[in-house]
Amino acid sequence: MTSPLQQKLRITGPVVVTANRLGDGAVIYRTDGGQWSTRLEQAAVVTTAAAATTLLAGATADDITAVGAYVAPVRQDADGALQPGNLREAIRHAGPTIALPGVI
Amino acid sequence: MYLYDDLDRTLVTERAAEFRDQVARRLSGELTEDEFKPLRLMNGIYLQLHAYMLRIAIPYGSLSSDQMRTLAHVARRYDRNYGHFTTRQNIQFNWIKLAELPDAMDDLARAGLHGMQTSGNCVRNITTDQWAGVAPDEIEDPRVWAEILRQHLTLHPEFSFLPRKFKIAVTAAAHDRAAIRVHDIGLRLHRNGAGEVGFEVVVGGGLGRTPFIGKTIKPFLPKRDVLSYVEAVLRTYNQFGRRDNIYKARIKILVHDLGAEAFAKEVDAEWQPIKDGPLALDPAVVAAVAGHFRYPGYETLSDNPPELAKARASDRRFGTWFANSVTNHKAPGYAIVTLSLKPEGGPPGDATAEQMDAIADLADRYSFGEIRVGHEQNLVLPHVAQRDLPAVWRALEALGLATPNIGLVSDIIACPGLDYCSLANTRSIPVAQELTRRFRDLDLAQSLGRLHINISGCINACGHHHVGHIGLLGVEKNGEEVFQVTIGGQADENAVLGTLIGPAVPYAQVADVVEDIVEAYLELRTRPDEIFLETVKRVGVEPFRERVYATR
Numbered sequence A: 001m002t003s004p005l006q007q008k009l010r011i012t013g014p015v016v017v018t019a020n021r022l023g024d025g026a027v028i029y030r031t032d033g034g035q036w037s038t039r040l041e042q043a044a045v046v047t048t049a050a051a052a053t054t055l056l057a058g059a060t061a062d063d064i065t066a067v068g069a070y071v072a073p074v075r076q077d078a079d080g081a082l083q084p085g086n087l088r089e090a091i092r093h094a095g096p097t098i099a100l101p102g103v104i
Numbered sequence B: 001m002y003l004y005d006d007l008d009r010t011l012v013t014e015r016a017a018e019f020r021d022q023v024a025r026r027l028s029g030e031l032t033e034d035e036f037k038p039l040r041l042m043n044g045i046y047l048q049l050h051a052y053m054l055r056i057a058i059p060y061g062s063l064s065s066d067q068m069r070t071l072a073h074v075a076r077r078y079d080r081n082y083g084h085f086t087t088r089q090n091i092q093f094n095w096i097k098l099a100e101l102p103d104a105m106d107d108l109a110r111a112g113l114h115g116m117q118t119s120g121n122c123v124r125n126i127t128t129d130q131w132a133g134v135a136p137d138e139i140e141d142p143r144v145w146a147e148i149l150r151q152h153l154t155l156h157p158e159f160s161f162l163p164r165k166f167k168i169a170v171t172a173a174a175h176d177r178a179a180i181r182v183h184d185i186g187l188r189l190h191r192n193g194a195g196e197v198g199f200e201v202v203v204g205g206g207l208g209r210t211p212f213i214g215k216t217i218k219p220f221l222p223k224r225d226v227l228s229y230v231e232a233v234l235r236t237y238n239q240f241g242r243r244d245n246i247y248k249a250r251i252k253i254l255v256h257d258l259g260a261e262a263f264a265k266e267v268d269a270e271w272q273p274i275k276d277g278p279l280a281l282d283p284a285v286v287a288a289v290a291g292h293f294r295y296p297g298y299e300t301l302s303d304n305p306p307e308l309a310k311a312r313a314s315d316r317r318f319g320t321w322f323a324n325s326v327t328n329h330k331a332p333g334y335a336i337v338t339l340s341l342k343p344e345g346g347p348p349g350d351a352t353a354e355q356m357d358a359i360a361d362l363a364d365r366y367s368f369g370e371i372r373v374g375h376e377q378n379l380v381l382p383h384v385a386q387r388d389l390p391a392v393w394r395a396l397e398a399l400g401l402a403t404p405n406i407g408l409v410s411d412i413i414a415c416p417g418l419d420y421c422s423l424a425n426t427r428s429i430p431v432a433q434e435l436t437r438r439f440r441d442l443d444l445a446q447s448l449g450r451l452h453i454n455i456s457g458c459i460n461a462c463g464h465h466h467v468g469h470i471g472l473l474g475v476e477k478n479g480e481e482v483f484q485v486t487i488g489g490q491a492d493e494n495a496v497l498g499t500l501i502g503p504a505v506p507y508a509q510v511a512d513v514v515e516d517i518v519e520a521y522l523e524l525r526t527r528p529d530e531i532f533l534e535t536v537k538r539v540g541v542e543p544f545r546e547r548v549y550a551t552r
Helices: A049-061 A087-094 B006-027 B033-041 B065-078 B098-110 B143-153 B223-240 B251-258 B260-271 B283-291 B306-314 B316-325 B353-366 B386-399 B429-438 B442-448 B507-524 B532-539 B542-549
Strands: A015-021 A027-030 A066-076 A082-084 B045-047 B052-057 B062-064 B082-085 B090-096 B168-171 B185-191 B197-203 B215-222 B326-328 B334-339 B350-352 B370-373 B379-385 B453-456 B470-477 B480-487
Touching: A015 A049, A027 A049, A027 A066, A049 A066, A066 A087, A082 A087, B006 B033, B006 B098, B033 B045, B052 B098, B062 B065, B065 B082, B065 B090, B065 B098, B065 B353, B065 B370, B082 B353, B090 B098, B143 B168, B143 B223, B143 B283, B185 B223, B197 B223, B215 B223, B215 B260, B223 B251, B223 B260, B251 B260, B306 B316, B306 B386, B316 B326, B316 B334, B316 B386, B316 B442, B334 B386, B350 B353, B353 B370, B353 B379, B353 B386, B379 B386, B429 B453, B429 B507, B442 B507, B470 B507, B480 B507, B507 B532, B507 B542, B532 B542
Parallel strands: B168 B185, B453 B470
Antiparallel strands: A015 A027, A015 A066, A066 A082, B045 B052, B052 B090, B062 B370, B082 B090, B082 B350, B185 B197, B197 B215, B326 B334, B334 B379, B370 B379, B470 B480
């Protein structure tokens, strides 16, 4: 299987690097400072393939914190806030679109 | 119930201990994710969109009340208070933490539960009829054979790295409730012309991206030969199955490419040298395995006791539930009760920890401590005395488990879809929920008769859409969720793949489209008891296509 770093990135807009946290699988985003955050607004946003490749390389190297890092699209809403760029990322960010049955 | 012996208990306990060590090494950084991933998958642990998912096998769908309580405990202690029963007699927990998984595995192991072979390219959980052992139309209990296969194929080194995953289902009834013809191997116990009982062996069935109905390669296989023959099928597949292309790696592609006859010849060549060897089943071994199943000590009872007759006569709602959810049992005076996990607006197959605990209590009180899980994502109390049915119904009503929709339009099979699954392209649960609201009128549902809607959120077809009477397949098109609609599929002994009716429809229109199809059926059927499938067979898909696309 080709690793994410060997794949040529095609970037057509703003992107972030996201992954799942090793200990609990929570969705996390790579920050400007080379850390991880569960908050999308703290994610490092890049717009070129070169910058995305660099960001992804740093994320992938951190195998002990994050699993399965990849580049995901984002967009800015009218207020300038960062939003996930597609439905899959929106669900990863906000959780299932359904009420969970076991909530007590 | 099957009772574990010391060997079984040791295997499960040692596996949990081994996994604890693997998790510790992963969390410390000693193992990379590439090294750890195959190890976690061998224990049924996936990484989904928002969390780890743990899949636990429920072999041949049989659960004890204590095991159900353990599942409730895992849901409550380690997850978010619910679990999801799947189309392969497994349960999945969606929010489990890797760091807590070893403790969860220990708790499960103490109840004889595990995630072995619920993932990976091995022989997966062997499934069967959820009414096994109690169905009046079966010739013997198929779980004995599922158990013999399970014992032989668990951690079998030769079959731990097959070209792709491998699913086996067994039935012993005239009506196939285990969907054996859409499995890699389907085994059907039946009686031949000489009155002997043996297996019809069906291979190469499957859904997913390239669906096939399985082909019969052995119309009658003596029971003594089932292990050696299954071994020969697996060896043939292991040797010739494709490993160069994941989309062509399942046995169904091999059987299709070679042709069933040529495939059967290859299997036979593999089988002849081993058929009379150690794998030939000694009747004493079969009897020993069968002896590990404990059957209830049924009372001597009569059918239709006064308590039941009175409740049916005096309470219409009870009568509706009885007619829909209660089935004849082998033993006089007993009944099989199906618990609907498809309430209006609910995610199909989900049960809360409280429901699981309550079901366990009901099983202890009314069903000899036994519960079954069916591939249609409902549960079963398999041994309820008919006199107790009114009390069981009241208890189930209070738990939200008595929706009388078994086999009806709102008894929908659905995969977790994009709300959970990292493979999915679209959501499927909200589509199912909306359909259960549209068809909340149970009088209408009853008048429609048998009508199975199956929904998959991607081409992998975990929701069995190809064999739904109405099948819905979610695909992504230009960033939008759209659904392909098929009709006329069925998963039983007359298994057939559904036919696509036309272009995919937008997510927001799916429920309208299903309503259009149902309205067309009501107009097209020639008598009230002509079920949807019969109408489709008689008139074809064209009238339905016209109705759906006339205004779209």
